[in-house]
Amino acid sequence: MLRIEQIGVAYGAIEALHGVSLEVAEGEVIALLGANGAGKTTLLRTISGLLRPKSGAIRFEGEALGNSSAEARVKRGIAHVPEGRRIFPGLTVRENLDVATTVWRRRGMSAAADLDNVFALFPRLEERSSQLGWSLSGGEQQMLAIGRALMARPKMLLLDEPSLGLAPRLSEEVYRRIADINAKGVTVLLVEQNTVLALEVAKRAYVIENGRIVLDGPARELANHPRVREAYLGA
Ligand SMILES: Nc1ncnc2c1ncn2[C@@H]1O[C@H](COP(=O)(O)OP(=O)(O)OP(=O)(O)O)[C@@H](O)[C@H]1O
Ligand SMILES: [Mg+2]
Numbered sequence: 233m234l235r236i237e238q239i240g241v242a243y244g245a246i247e248a249l250h251g252v253s254l255e256v257a258e259g260e261v262i263a264l265l266g267a268n269g270a271g272k273t274t275l276l277r278t279i280s281g282l283l284r285p286k287s288g289a290i291r292f293e294g295e296a297l298g299n300s301s302a303e304a305r306v307k308r309g310i311a312h313v314p315e316g317r318r319i320f321p322g323l324t325v326r327e328n329l330d331v332a333t334t335v336w337r338r339r340g341m342s343a344a345a346d347l348d349n350v351f352a353l354f355p356r357l358e359e360r361s362s363q364l365g366w367s368l369s370g371g372e373q374q375m376l377a378i379g380r381a382l383m384a385r386p387k388m389l390l391l392d393e394p395s396l397g398l399a400p401r402l403s404e405e406v407y408r409r410i411a412d413i414n415a416k417g418v419t420v421l422l423v424e425q426n427t428v429l430a431l432e433v434a435k436r437a438y439v440i441e442n443g444r445i446v447l448d449g450p451a452r453e454l455a456n457h458p459r460v461r462e463a464y465l466g467a
Contacts, residue, residue, distance in 0.1 A: 233388060233419055234279070239288030241271075241278050248274040249443045251288070256388070261410070261420040263434035263451065265427055265464055271443040272423040273315050276390045279421070280312040283303045287449040292388075309387030313394065317377040321366035325357050328365055328376055332383035343383065350379040353409055372401040375409070382413065389413065391422040395429055404423075407433050427464040433456045439464075 234256040242248040247412035248271045256262045266272050274320060277283045281302035285354075290297045293310060300308075320326050329350060333343040337452060354375040358370065368376060374394060381389055393447050394410065395403035414420050414433075424430035430449040439447040439460060447459060454460050 233260075233293060234421065235291040236275075236279070237289045237291070239275075239278060239285040239290065241274050241283055241285050241309070247443060249278070249285075252443070252445055253288075254445065254448075256419060258387075258435065259414075259417070261414050261422070261434045262421045263430035264421065264440060265423075265425075265430060265437055265454075265460070266423075266440035267279055267463070270440045272440060273392055274443075275440070276312060276314075276392050276421070276423060280307075280390060282312075284357050287348055291406055305382050306386075309385070310390065311381035311384045311386035311388070312390040313377045313381045313392060315396070317370075317373045317390035319365045319368075319373055319376050319380065321364065322364050324363065325368070325376055326361040326381055329357075329383050332380045344387065346383050350382055352381055353401055353412060354383075370397050371399075371406070374398065374406055378406070378409070378413075382418075386418060388419045388421065391420065391423060393423055395424065395426045401451040403429055427455075427460070 236252060238251045238253055238256045239249055240251060252275060264272055264275065276281065278285055281300060292310065297305060301364055328346060333346065357375055357379055360372065394406050398406065404425060410420060411433055417444060431454060434451045436449065437451050437454045438445050447454065447457065
């Protein structure tokens with residue numbers, strides 16, 4: 233579904249990604265693991281069209297994404313839940329969700345079923361649908377950010393550290409919902425520092441260090457890999 237071929241990304245003189253290649257098949261959950269500053273967010277932002285690679289190519293469903301805009305990529309089925317959630321603080325929960333439907337609502341389709349779907353997944357959002365974004369707890373904001381991405385009817389969801397700043401019980405809850413979303417047919421590429429949780433949900437994983445992929449393989453194998461255990465599992 234997604235094929236990243238040897239991409240290089242730089243911020244001015246700072247090279248953040250060096251020849252990164254990665255593949256995601258339809259229906260998979262893939263985890264990208266790495267320390268602070270490794271280049272995880274940079275990779276997701278490049279896939280969603282917020283950053284331009286200076287070399288390499290990205291293909292989605294067999295077609296090169298080229299220089300297409302971030303909006304065009306949302307229309308093609310790629311939805312990005314950014315690091316730190318970035319919901320609209322001055323809009324209500326309901327308004328935050330409605331914003332994401334503009335991509336396809338122009339075609340005259342109703343968002344009612346999408347809203348039902350998000351509320352079924354996150355009942356708390358329905359209870360709080362007229363509450364303002366800023367007043368939600370961290371966990372509720374994460375649920376809203378994921379719900380908003382789902383309103384765009386994505387084929388692939390890019391999640392940047394969905395468990396960041398959440399208590400363990402809430403992180404597990406968010407990860408159960410990610411598994412539910414995947415079970416309904418949405419392919420997932422997630423970035424995570426909580427290696428234990430990520431490797432439980434993912435089928436395969438990649439490890440990125442200093443802008444380079446250094447390991448990849450089935451999640452179960454990586455969970456037992458000495459380098460992963462030492463660097464990311466504190467073993
Ligand atoms: N806007 C920017 N301008 C300059 N350098 C940047 C910018 N954003 C990121 N970088 C640099 O690119 C590298 C990769 O950053 P990135 O945000 O992709 O890391 P990350 O793996 O997501 O880290 P974290 O786990 O802390 O979120 C870092 O060295 C960072 O300092
Ligand atoms: Mg990051």
